[in-house]
Each structure stands twice: as C-alpha cells, then as structure tokens.
Amino acid sequence: xxxxxxxxxxxxxxxxxxxxxxxxxxxxxxxxxxxxxxxxxxxxxxxxxxxxxxxxxxxxxxxxxxxxxxxxxxxxxxxxxxxxxxxxxxxxxxxxxxxxxxxxxxxxxxxxxxxxxxxxxxxxxxxxxxxxxxxxxxxxxxxxxxxxxxxxxxxxxxxxxxxxxxxxxxxxxxxxxxxxxxxxxxxxxxxxxxxxxxxxxxxxxxxxxxxxxxxxxxxxxxxxxxxxxxxxxxxxxxxxxxxxxxxxxxxxxxxxxxxxxxxxxxxxxxxxxxxxxxxxxxxxxxxxxxxxxxxxxxxxxxxxxxxxxxxxxxxxxxxxxxxxxxxxxxxxxxxxxxxxxxxxxxxxxxxxxxxxxxxxxxxxxxxxxxxxxxxxxxxxxxxxxxxxxxxxxxxxxxxxxxxxxxxxxxxxxxxxxxxxxxxxxxxxxxxxxxxxxxxxxxxxxxxxxxxxxxxxxxxxxxxxxxxxxxxxxxxxxxxxxxxxxxxxxxxxxxxxxxxxxxxxxxxxxxxxxxxxxxxxxxxxxxxxxxxxxxxxxxxxxxxxxxxxxx
Ligand code: SF4
Numbered sequence: 001x002x003x004x005x006x007x008x009x010x011x012x013x014x015x016x017x018x019x020x021x022x023x024x025x026x027x028x029x030x031x032x033x034x035x036x037x038x039x040x041x042x043x044x045x046x047x048x049x050x051x052x053x054x055x056x057x058x059x060x061x062x063x064x065x066x067x068x069x070x071x072x073x074x075x076x077x078x079x080x081x082x083x084x085x086x087x088x089x090x091x092x093x094x095x096x097x098x099x100x101x102x103x104x105x106x107x108x109x110x111x112x113x114x115x116x117x118x119x120x121x122x123x124x125x126x127x128x129x130x131x132x133x134x135x136x137x138x139x140x141x142x143x144x145x146x147x148x149x150x151x152x153x154x155x156x157x158x159x160x161x162x163x164x165x166x167x168x169x170x171x172x173x174x175x176x177x178x179x180x181x182x183x184x185x186x187x188x189x190x191x192x193x194x195x196x197x198x199x200x201x202x203x204x205x206x207x208x209x210x211x212x213x214x215x216x217x218x219x220x221x222x223x224x225x226x227x228x229x230x231x232x233x234x235x236x237x238x239x240x241x242x243x244x245x246x247x248x249x250x251x252x253x254x255x256x257x258x259x260x261x262x263x264x265x266x267x268x269x270x271x272x273x274x275x276x277x278x279x280x281x282x283x284x285x286x287x288x289x290x291x292x293x294x295x296x297x298x299x300x301x302x303x304x305x306x307x308x309x310x311x312x313x314x315x316x317x318x319x320x321x322x323x324x325x326x327x328x329x330x331x332x333x334x335x336x337x338x339x340x341x342x343x344x345x346x347x348x349x350x351x352x353x354x355x356x357x358x359x360x361x362x363x364x365x366x367x368x369x370x371x372x373x374x375x376x377x378x379x380x381x382x383x384x385x386x387x388x389x390x391x392x393x394x395x396x397x398x399x400x401x402x403x404x405x406x407x408x409x410x411x412x413x414x415x416x417x418x419x420x421x422x423x424x425x426x427x428x429x430x431x432x433x434x435x436x437x438x439x440x441x442x443x444x445x446x447x448x449x450x451x452x453x454x455x456x457x458x459x460x461x462x463x464x465x466x467x468x469x470x471x472x473x474x475x476x477x478x479x480x481x482x483x484x485x486x487x488x489x490x491x492x493x494x495x496x497x498x499x500x501x502x503x504x505x506x507x508x509x510x511x512x513x514x515x516x517x518x519x520x521x522x523x524x525x526x527x528x529x530x531x532x533x534x535x536x537x538x539x540x541x542x543x544x545x546x547x548x549x550x
Pocket of ligand 1: 082136143144147148278279281282283284285
C-alpha cells in the first residue's frame with residue numbers, strides 16, 4: 001500500500017472484507033432500485049482506471065441480475081480520448097470498450113460504449129502547434145475544457161435534449177478531493193428509502209445536481225470506498241465484460257501516484273495529469289510520473305522515451321523567448337511584474353512564434369516516426385498527430401497567421417520522407433507561396449516586423465480577392481498596421497504610454513494628459529511641416545524618423 005493510500009485509509013473507518021461484501025450487496029440492490037425507478041437514461045464515465053472500472057463493474061453486475069424485460073433503460077458508457085493519452089492506456093481503454101460492446105450484445109445488456117474525442121479545432125496539437133498556445137499551466141489551463149469537458153458535455157447535453165434528464169454515474173471517491181468530499185457529505189443523510197424517494201434537489205438525496213450541467217443528476221456509488229477496497233473488488237470479482245482486472249492492476253503497479261482522472265464535467269477537478277490516465281503531454285504536473293515509471297519499470301516500454309523527452313522539453317516554465325511579445329490577436333498587453341520588491345511593467349507574452357511552432361511539429365513527427373519503428377507490433381500504427389490535425393494546423397498558419405510560405409508540407413516530407421496528402425479540398429492551391437515568401441524576405445532584409453506586415457498585407461489582399469464583396473478590407477488592412485507596423489521595442493513603449501495616459505485620465509491629472517497628448521500632436525506637426533502638402537498616414541508616421549534624417 002502506498003503512503004497516500006495509508007494516509008487515506010487512516011482518515012476513514014476500516015471495514016472488514018465481510019462488511020465490504022455486505023456493502024456490495026446493498027449497493028447492488030440500490031443500483032437496481034434506482035435503475036428501475038424511472039426512464040431517465042444513465043451515462044457512466046469510464047476512463048479505464050480502477051475507480052471507474054469498479055463502478056461500471058458494480059452497475060453491470062447489478063443490471064445483469066435483473067430479468068431481461070427490466071433491462072430497458074440505456075446505459076451509455078463514455079470515455080474521452082484526448083488524443084494525447086498515454087499510448088499504452090489509450091490502447092487498453094479502446095480494447096476494453098470494444099470488449100464491452102461485444103459482451104453487452106451477447107449478454108443482452110442495455111450498455112452502449114462511446115469513445116469521445118475533442119473537435120479537431122480544439123485538440124492539444126492544433127491549439128499548441130497551430131494557434132501557438134503555450135503549454136498548459138496553473139494560470140492558463142486551457143486543455144481540460146477543450147480536451148475533456150467539451151466532448152463529455154456535448155454528449156451529455158445531447159442525451160438531455162432527447163430525454164429531458166440524465167443520471168451521471170461517476171467513480172468519484174471521497175478520498176480523491178476534499179472539495180468533493182464536502183459536497184458529497186452534505187447529501188448523505190437519511191435511509192436508502194428516504195434518499196431514493198426524496199426530491200433530487202434535497203440535500204438528503206442519493207443523487208445530487210451537477211453544478212455545471214442542467215438536468216443532470218450525479219450518482220457516485222463507490223464514494224465511500226477506500227483504495228484497497230476498490231482493488232479487493234476488482235481482484236476478487238470477475239470483470240463482467242471479460243476484460244482483465246489483473247492487467248489493470250499490473251498497469252498501476254510500480255508507479256508512484258495512483259490518482260485517477262475521472263470523467264471531467266467541470267473545472268472543479270484537480271489536476272487530472274497526476275494520474276496514470278492523464279495526457280502524456282501534461283505540464284500541469286511537474287513530472288509525468290506515470291509514463292516515467294512505465295519506462296523505468298518495464299524495458300518493453302522504452303520506446304515511449306521520445307514522448308517523455310518532448311513532454312519534458314515542453315515543460316519549460318520560462319518560455320518567454322519562444323513566444324510573441326503580443327497576445328494572440330496582436331495587441332500588446334501589459335502587467336505589473338513584482339520581483340524581489342521591484343515592480344516593472346512588462347508585456348504578457350502570447351503564442352509561440354513561427355519558429356517554435358514549426359519546431360514542435362518537427363519534434364512530434366520525429367517522435368512519431370521513431371516510435372512507429374521501435375514500438376511493439378500492436379502499437380506500430382501509433383498516431384501522435386493525425387492528418388486532420390495537421391491539415392487544420394496548416395490552415396491556421398496560412399489563413400489566420402498569413403504565413404504563406406506554407407511550411408507544413410515541407411516539414412512533413414523532411415521528417416517522414418512522404419508527401420503530405422491534405423484532406424482539405426483545394427488546400428494545395430494558393431496564389432502566394434514559398435517563392436514569393438523568399439522574395440519578400442530578401443526585400444525586408446532581416447526586419448522581422450516588416451516581413452510580418454508585408455506578408456499580412458499581401459495575404460489579406462489575396463483573401464479578399466476570393467470574395468465577391470470586399471466589405472471590411474480597409475478595416476482588416478488597418479488592423480495589420482495596428483499590430484505589425486512597429487518594432488517590438490516601439491510597440492511596448494507605445495503600450496506603456498497608452499497605459500500611463502489612461503492612468504492619468506482616471507486620476508484626473510490634466511497636466512500630464514495635456515503634456516502626453518500635445519507631445520503627440522507636436523510629433524505629427526513635425527512630420528506635417530517637413531511634408532506639408534501630404535496627408536498624415538500610417539506610413540508617414542512610421543517612417544517619419546527616416547524622412548527627417550534624409
Ligand atoms: S491531463 Fe493535463 S494536459 Fe490533459 S487535460 Fe488534464 S490537465 Fe490538461
């Protein structure tokens with residue numbers, strides 16, 4: 001037993017095995033009564049981990065003991081595959097769902113397994129490599145919503161839309177989260193009969209309302225179980241869909257942490273990365289203990305080392321040198337940085353730069369190519385990033401970031417030796433391409449901001465060429481100037497000036513406002529005077545210094 005388990009068990013009353021057996025009998029009756037009570041469909045969250053396996057096993061066994069004519073209500077078993085799951089666990093869970101499907105049919109069980117995935121535009125790699133989101137971290141944990149909550153909530157909402165209500169059956173246990181423990185304790189008064197009969201909104205109900213999903217009630221049958229009781233149940237009672245609980249135990253053995261990533265329906269879940277069933281890329285936890293332990297404890301898992309290397313490379317807490325000095329839509333945003341009693345006003349860094357997005361893609365494809373050679377036979381078709389994800393990344397780079405040098409197919413061919421077959425219709429046709437990009441680079445002579453501005457302007461014009469109406473083109477071009485016509489130093493200086501001005505306005509400091517705004521007028525007048533016949537334009541302001549030097 002791990003130290004964590006000992007601590008957990010210490011905090012709970014110990015039960016004998018005979019008492020556990022009694023509890024299982026009571027739970028079986030409770031599940032059967034609850035199931036037969038109404039027509040509300042059940043959705044069981046299954047991650048393949050010990051708690052959700054034990055929960056589903058309890059449900060399955062209880063329903064299997066009912067006569068066939070009573071097994072009317074559908075029980076959906078849902079698993080979210082983030083597409084960045086630990087590959088060993090991912091294969092394990094997929095096979096388990098497949099077995100479930102087959103066995104449910106054979107046993108005439110009303111069980112329907114579903115493997116849910118994030119939408120392509122929200123996957124981990126499309127967000128990180130495509131849009132340039134920095135790796136998830138405490139203050140910017142963008143992944144859980146996109147990878148786990150959205151897919152499961154979409155499914156649950158669809159069920160609610162058709163049936164009006166749903167009961168979510170979760171493998172959550174008190175030991176997993178103090179926050180949950182408190183909320184569960186509130187709902188545990190009264191006898192089973194009272195709890196079944198009482199209104200679901202009552203604090204004594206067996207079910208409690210989901211805080212985030214309307215018309216969804218939550219039922220957690222093993223909420224009182226200790227970790228060792230879960231293992232006793234899994235090891236002593238046979239898995240009803242004929243999968244191996246012994247293999248599950250082996251997967252857990254030898255690793256340090258044994259939390260489970262439950263079905264995530266809201267953001268109250270603590271870091272789900274600290275788990276054997278979290279994502280292999282997770283940087284919310286300081287180390288991927290599960291994958292590291294798998295590799296250390298099992299020579300056969302050494303092929304996963306390239307994945308661990310990428311994860312560790314991504315886990316860089318100070319990656320500002322790899323990121324844009326502007327936010328994702330191009331504006332400079334400032335914040336007060338406090339270090340050792342010193343306060344400075346710094347820009348909030350935005351997405352990864354072009355260079356680093358391309359770097360991560362290359363690294364990922366290299367790892368995929370390598371693992372496809374070295375992984376065991378049953379894992380040889382491992383996909384770290386899919387063709388659809390790469391197609392979406394290419395689209396974002398071309399359309400949203402205006403990087404018309406179209407580097408993705410080249411990187412793909414460089415690393416894999418194969419031609420990139422884009423599934424997006426018309427993806428390979430473009431007016432601007434690598435040749436035009438090279439010419440532009442030469443013209444801009446190493447001025448990255450100038451290159452960015454010219455590329456944006458040219459590509460904006462190209463995008464509008466395809467439209468039947470060109471309404472909005474001037475605003476879009478104006479935005480290009482707003483975001484890309486200044487050097488990083490000037491853009492940050494300008495943002496600081498704006499911030500100072502807005503502070504002066506809010507403090508009613510008229511003298512400072514006058515001085516700051518009249519200063520600008522004077523600068524414009526200087527340009528006006530030197531070229532008095534010409535109107536003030538972005539170009540005249542940007543190049544005013546050069547003009548004055550001439
Ligand atoms: S396991 Fe980590 S990366 Fe995956 S969704 Fe959870 S917090 Fe995000």
